[in-house]
Amino acid sequence: MFVLPPLTGHLHPALALAAELGRRGHVVAWAGPEPVLRPVLGPGALVLPTGSRLFREQAVGGTEAIRTLWQDFVVPYTRFTLPAVRRAVREWSPDLVLVDQHSPAGALAAHEQGVRWAGFAPSAMELGRPPLQPPELAAWQQELLTGLWRRAGLPAAEYTDPRYSARLILAPTAPALLGVAQDGLEMPGGEPLPPHTEAVGPLLTDRPSTAQFPYDRLDPDRRHVLVTLGTLSASVAGDFLLRAGQALTSLADRVQAVVAAPKQVLSKLPDGVVGLPQVPVLDLLRRGVVDAVLCHGGMNTVVEALAHGVPLVVAPIRHDQPITAARVAALGAGVEVDFTAAPATAIRDALVSVLDRTEPRRAAELMSRRLAGLGGARRAADLLEECAG
Structure with a gap:
């Protein structure tokens, strides 16, 4: 039981x-x-x-x-x-x-x-x-x-x-x-x-889902960043998500975001974002369409991303998330940003760092092998x- x-x-x-x-x-x-x-x-x-x-x-x-x-x-x-x-x-x-x-x-x-x-x-x-x-x-x-x-x-x-x-x-x-x-x-x-x-x-398996994800909206000519801050963070995540939206707007010519957020936040995000109240995180990772994950540092999201060799930008909010974020940064598999105070420019720079540098990707792939073992x-x-x- x-x-x-x-x-x-x-x-x-x-x-x-x-x-x-x-x-x-x-x-x-x-x-x-x-x-x-x-x-x-x-x-x-x-x-x-x-x-x-x-x-x-x-x-x-x-x-x-x-x-x-x-x-x-x-x-x-x-x-x-x-x-x-x-x-x-x-x-x-x-x-x-x-x-x-x-x-x-x-x-x-x-x-x-x-x-x-x-x-x-x-x-x-x-x-x-x-x-x-x-x-x-x-x-x-x-x-x-x-x-x-x-x-x-x-x-x-x-x-x-x-x-x-x-x-x-x-x-x-x-x-x-x-x-x-x-x-x-x-x-x-x-x-x-x-x-x-x-x-x-990681403990990974197929998950029941009634939501249909619009995979046809993903632009094959751009890289993709998955943005998810967890179910219980919805009430405090609005301001950060708007700053993240500004950061992604400045990268819109080469990066497309997939954002999980409440409807009232999604309506304020820039055009071109694929935004839904819920997204099939594990399915997106398994399909290999995610190049980086921007998240709050929840252990589940972090482990799932690293299990698939995907680097992270982590904005910890509370509980064990600051510890996890520090570990991700120490492993070289991601970058930590301040959830409360990071301006859009800092979030943008963090995303560029994990997308354009080879070291975070290699560190994430190393962690993928360690997790599998x-x-x-x-x-x-x-x-x-x-x-x-």
């Missing part, structure tokens, strides 16, 4: 893992809100409904963004869904529960029922304390987690951090992209990965089978 938050960046890699497990004869059930999960997972997925809650607006950056994520989403979502997740574990009797680090209800219910559980870390937020993150923030998170444990009625003497399975934590990325002290890219203040963490590389969905499924015993 998979217990994940209803966020596409968390669901997409898990979808590839579920597909691999299905090919091996296993049955995967998803605990979560049916209206959100169904469009992402497709009609054939087994969904054990939990209900949902509305997301509250998150702070733009810094430690306040982490605090709002936890106090306004992770904790209330856990409390709201725990009764349904408990019922699902009790009635469905899974051999193993895969628990996203931002869905503690799965770990609480599995512990209560004596069911083995493994962790899932599609972002780097909980994998080692990032550099410069104040220790009091970690202590505050622990207070929230122990509070959830008590509220669930579990014995205090048995407490275990529901973010960290004692058996296995799957991370669909590479050590080189994590803000931890290893892999030859040490970051001062970064901590090692938690025990039993396995970085398995980590095993992907096959290795992740092997590890889950071992964990389930």
Whole structure:
């Protein structure tokens, strides 16, 4: 049974893992809100409904963004869904529960029922304390987690951090992209990965989609930049996207942009841009029509781009995105720009840098080979089978 938050960046890699497990004869059930999960997972997925809650607006950056994520989403979502997740574990009797680090209800219910559980870390937020993150923030998170444990009625003497399975934590990325002290890219203040963490590389599979992309609008005589800032960034991304639009206007004679953005932003972008509220990112990358990606530094987007050897311009907003952006730059596979303050000229220069120089492309292609060598969905499924015993 998979217990994940209803966020596409968390669901997409898990979808590839579920597909691999299905090919091996296993049955995967998803605990979560049916209206959100169904469009992402497709009609054939087994969904054990939990209900949902509305997301509250998150702070733009810094430690306040982490605090709002936890106090306004992770904790209330856990409390709201725990009764349904408990019922699902009790009635469905899974051999193993895969628990996203931002869905503690799965770990609480599995512990209560004596069911083995493994962790899932599609972002780097909980994998080692990032550099410069104040220790009091970690202590505050622990207070929230122990509070959830008590509220669930579990014995205090048995407490275990529901973010960290004692058996296995799957991370669909590479050590080189994590803000931890290893892999030859040490970051001062970064901590090692938690025990039993396995970085398995990208988890990629075909994804259900009802949207039709207008491939006939892509100009074969221009290079293409994919611009995507993530589902949860839509409310804060408007100004940056307008600056990016200005940058792309100055390159319009040789660069065509494919932009994923809200309709109210798309209407303000220059002519010639292929803009949609949602774009098939993975399909575009697989077709080889993307020459560079401009994104917010979400781990899913970064790993998918690098898995296809595509360099990046990264404008991190919050959470683990600054760490990921710094790693991309350190690897030479991209350029970082300031989400809040970078003028259109700086965004333009960054795009020209990754499009015209050979070094970013070569670094991205090197990372593509390294990511492929980590095993992907096959290795992740092997590890889950071992964990389930």
